Amino acid sequence: MKAVISAGSNIDPTRNLPSAIARLRRHHAIRVLGVSPTYASAAVGPAGQPDFTNAAVLIETDLDPGTLKSELRLLEQALGRTRAGDPYQARTIDLDIVLYEGFSGNVDGTRIPDPELAEHAHLIVPAADVAPRWEYGEGNSRLIDLATPFHDRISRIMDTQLTPVRNEHYASERGMEAAVDEVYDPELEANVREMIVQLGEDPEREGMVRTPLRVAKAMDFLTSGYTTSLDEIVNNAIFESDADEMVLVKDVEFYSLCEHHMLPFFGKAHVAYMPDKRIIGLSKIARIVDLYSRRFQVQERLTNQVADAIEQVLDPHGVAVVMEASHFCMMMRGVQKQGSSMITSAMRGGFRSNPSSRAEFMNLIRD
Ligand code: ZN
Numbered sequence: 001m002k003a004v005i006s007a008g009s010n011i012d013p014t015r016n017l018p019s020a021i022a023r024l025r026r027h028h029a030i031r032v033l034g035v036s037p038t039y040a041s042a043a044v045g046p047a048g049q050p051d052f053t054n055a056a057v058l059i060e061t062d063l064d065p066g067t068l069k070s071e072l073r074l075l076e077q078a079l080g081r082t083r084a085g086d087p088y089q090a091r092t093i094d095l096d097i098v099l100y101e102g103f104s105g106n107v108d109g110t111r112i113p114d115p116e117l118a119e120h121a122h123l124i125v126p127a128a129d130v131a132p133r134w135e136y137g138e139g140n141s142r143l144i145d146l147a148t149p150f151h152d153r154i155s156r157i158m159d160t161q162l163t164p165v166r167n168e169h170y171a172s173e174r175g176m177e178a179a180v181d182e183v184y185d186p187e188l189e190a191n192v193r194e195m196i197v198q199l200g201e202d203p204e205r206e207g208m209v210r211t212p213l214r215v216a217k218a219m220d221f222l223t224s225g226y227t228t229s230l231d232e233i234v235n236n237a238i239f240e241s242d243a244d245e246m247v248l249v250k251d252v253e254f255y256s257l258c259e260h261h262m263l264p265f266f267g268k269a270h271v272a273y274m275p276d277k278r279i280i281g282l283s284k285i286a287r288i289v290d291l292y293s294r295r296f297q298v299q300e301r302l303t304n305q306v307a308d309a310i311e312q313v314l315d316p317h318g319v320a321v322v323m324e325a326s327h328f329c330m331m332m333r334g335v336q337k338q339g340s341s342m343i344t345s346a347m348r349g350g351f352r353s354n355p356s357s358r359a360e361f362m363n364l365i366r367d
Contacts, residue, residue: 002033003068004099004127004134005057006114010043011092013053015186016079020093022185023075024057026220026227030071034058036129038157041122049090053157056098056126065100065107072097079187098127099134113137121150188216222257225294233291234313237281244317246357248272248364249285258329259296267325267341269303270365273310274317274350274357285310299325299344307346318350320361 005024009016017038025032036056043049061068072095080092097107098114105112113136117123127134128147136143192212196203203212252269269289292305307321322345330340350357 001062001101001103002058002060002131003065003097003101004131005059005072006054006094006096006098006123006127007057008052008054008094008122009091010050010052011090013038015190016093017053017055018184019187020075020079020095021055021057022188022220023078024059027071027075028226028229029061029063030068031060032057033060034130036126039122039126039154040157041120041154043090052091052122054122054126056123056130058130065097065103065105065112068100069097069107069110098123099131099136118146121154125150125154185216185220188219189213192216222255222294223296225291228291228294230288230291230309230313233287234280234284237284238313239279239281240277241275241279242277243275243279246272246274246361247279248361249282250365252286252289254289254293254323254325256293256295256297256299256302256325258327259298261329261333262296263328263332265297265299265325265327265329265342267323269306270320270322270361271306271310272320272351272361272364273314274319276315276317278314278316280310280314299323299327299342303344303346307348311348316349318352318354318357319346319348320351320358321346322362322365 007017007020009020021032021035024030034057038053038055041052041054043052063071076093076095096110096114097112098117100112103112114123117127118137118141124143124147128143132142132144134143135141136146189212192215193203196208196211201208203209249271250268252271253266254269255264255266257263258265271285271289288309289306292302292309303321303323306323307319310316310319310321322343324341324343326341347358351361352358
């Protein structure tokens, strides 16, 4: 289902708004389809409150409205928002479901669609940016038409103003923004910068100025398995077949991060299955390995997850997965000699019950 989320902040919005959007992008059950430009609007309530910065996000999700709402609450809490007390207090971040496809009702005391959507410029204008043809209200008016009268009551913040030079805290604020499709998460960047300082280095020195941004991007990519789904990967790549001989994909390179030290472990995976009427494109097996590698892992669980995934999508007579990897946390910290590797395996169905199948597989991967 599609939904429109209204996002607003009046405490450090240049950091909190992009961080909230980055967290939505990383959420395993949420796919961000579009983000509106940002707008400035005066705070509602007692005078003296800083202006709000507002945006809208169009998402796709399988979460029902109630679950989505609780996920948004958790996300707000992670960014330091407390929802107790003064309703007019300043907010690090406000995330509200204003529209949810095919749904009209009460969720936890909140009406969806938001009955005030077409009454406030800071709600309707950004919503119309991401979902112009969405129909709303008794007249089934399109958002783009409802937003027209409000355009002169709100000011669009130019993208460069969203990342002003302010204390030059982190790389993005120096105008070194992430490129399109790369993570832009000032909060994550600031945390990396803080870690560099705590470790005794100077994040301002030449050579390290962009490091917080680079590390944030790298970690975002190396953990992208959390936000990719097996369905997405397998999509349309399963074929009917009468073949019943073992299918083996050898030497699939993989790179993962150990969950104890967040250091890389990497090596090769060997994946075999005995088909039962269904086979899968070979490149998809490598992508399944990536899906589970790009997370914080222990090698044993990673091996089992790859086997589980093959079982789930193909329901074959048997699955065998062997992974051999070197772990930086052992190599670099001097716990174990360099070059030594760890081998894990998961045998299912025929590979478990039939020693000769298992022996054939082990022979083939040894070559
Ligand atoms: Zn480790």
